[in-house]
Amino acid sequence: MSAPLGKDLLGLEQLTAEQINLVLDTALPLKEISERTIKKVPTLRGATIVNLFFEASTRTRISFEFAEKRMSADTVNVGAAGSSVSKGETLVDTARNLEAMRIDMVVIRHPASGAAQFLAERIESNVINAGDGTHEHPTQGLLDLLTLRDHFGTIAGKKVCLCGDVLHSRVARSNIWGLTKLGAEVAVCGPRSLLPNAIEEMGVKVFDRIETAIEWADALNVLRLQLERMHAGYIPSLREYNRVFGVTRERLDRAPRDVLILHPGPMNRGVEIDSDVADGPHSVILNQVTNGVAIRMAVLYLLSGNTPQLAEAAKGIA
Numbered sequence: 001m002s003a004p005l006g007k008d009l010l011g012l013e014q015l016t017a018e019q020i021n022l023v024l025d026t027a028l029p030l031k032e033i034s035e036r037t038i039k040k041v042p043t044l045r046g047a048t049i050v051n052l053f054f055e056a057s058t059r060t061r062i063s064f065e066f067a068e069k070r071m072s073a074d075t076v077n078v079g080a081a082g083s084s085v086s087k088g089e090t091l092v093d094t095a096r097n098l099e100a101m102r103i104d105m106v107v108i109r110h111p112a113s114g115a116a117q118f119l120a121e122r123i124e125s126n127v128i129n130a131g132d133g134t135h136e137h138p139t140q141g142l143l144d145l146l147t148l149r150d151h152f153g154t155i156a157g158k159k160v161c162l163c164g165d166v167l168h169s170r171v172a173r174s175n176i177w178g179l180t181k182l183g184a185e186v187a188v189c190g191p192r193s194l195l196p197n198a199i200e201e202m203g204v205k206v207f208d209r210i211e212t213a214i215e216w217a218d219a220l221n222v223l224r225l226q227l228e229r230m231h232a233g234y235i236p237s238l239r240e241y242n243r244v245f246g247v248t249r250e251r252l253d254r255a256p257r258d259v260l261i262l263h264p265g266p267m268n269r270g271v272e273i274d275s276d277v278a279d280g281p282h283s284v285i286l287n288q289v290t291n292g293v294a295i296r297m298a299v300l301y302l303l304s305g306n307t308p309q310l311a312e313a314a315k316g317i318a
């Protein structure tokens with residue numbers, strides 16, 4: 001069995017449109033497994049997967065673990081606290097020690113951009129990037145694409161604006177790569193202090209005013225203000241940010257069409273997004289979370305094609 005995604009999933013920058021569509025198409029039937037009373041298929045039986053989470057996570061960590069368990073893999077969770085990383089062990093030494101115990105895949109979240117690639121180049125196991133610094137968060141990008149495709153039927157031609165703290169957002173970068181490859185029109189909107197230099201070179205429009213972005217867009221993906229990564233005065237205050245760039249009910253009510261609302265989470269309610277928008281009729285924020293499990297199942301399944309002993313078991317998938 002060939003490996004349709006290659007050995008690792010490090011970012012959407014490296015994937016073709018065909019590979020992205022393959023993940024989305026694979027995820028679609030897998031959604032049904034999570035609706036069953038007994039949420040389990042034997043697809044990854046015998047595979048051992050290590051989830052290395054060196055940064056906080058709720059959605060990504062738990063949905064990877066659900067995806068692995070629903071596909072019958074054996075999983076181990078390792079965090080910085082409580083492991084020998086806290087004693088100064090390097091990332092590669094940790095991973096090599098895990099490989100010595102015969103693992104098949106590593107899912108890694110790390111505060112350093114490039115950590116997933118660094119690891120992938122040094123170990124034989126499949127590596128899945130679950131968010132590296134401000135670089136990429138490919139499975140979040142894929143689940144956002146699936147959520148948009150579920151709603152609109154297609155991504156091509158849709159106008160999607162990433163709003164807020166684009167500078168610190170690995171989600172924004174994965175979305176921009178994925179959306180542009182699938183033919184969407186993509187924009188970003190935020191204060192100039194929170195937009196990367198030369199972001200236009202990624203093929204996106206730039207809006208300085210949230211009102212203009214809302215008027216243009218079919219969908220907004222509202223990004224969290226990453227206060228923990230801000231070591232300088234990027235914004236005057238949270239209240240001022242909400243006043244100028246907040247996605248509010250009043251602003252959406254003035255839009256010429258219904259605008260779909262996404263947010264990767266965790267949300268700062270009352271800062272980048274108001275509660276009546278997050279919980280409103282056009283929000284698909286919890287659909288994103290549901291799709292996260294299916295996307296991660298699809299990625300694990302497709303990468304497992306690279307592991308010969310798993311290929312036969314993988315054929316049994318619905």
Ligand code: CP
Pocket residue numbers: 056057058059060061131137140264265266
């Ligand atoms: N979207 C996302 O990565 O959320 P977590 O940080 O909770 O995993």
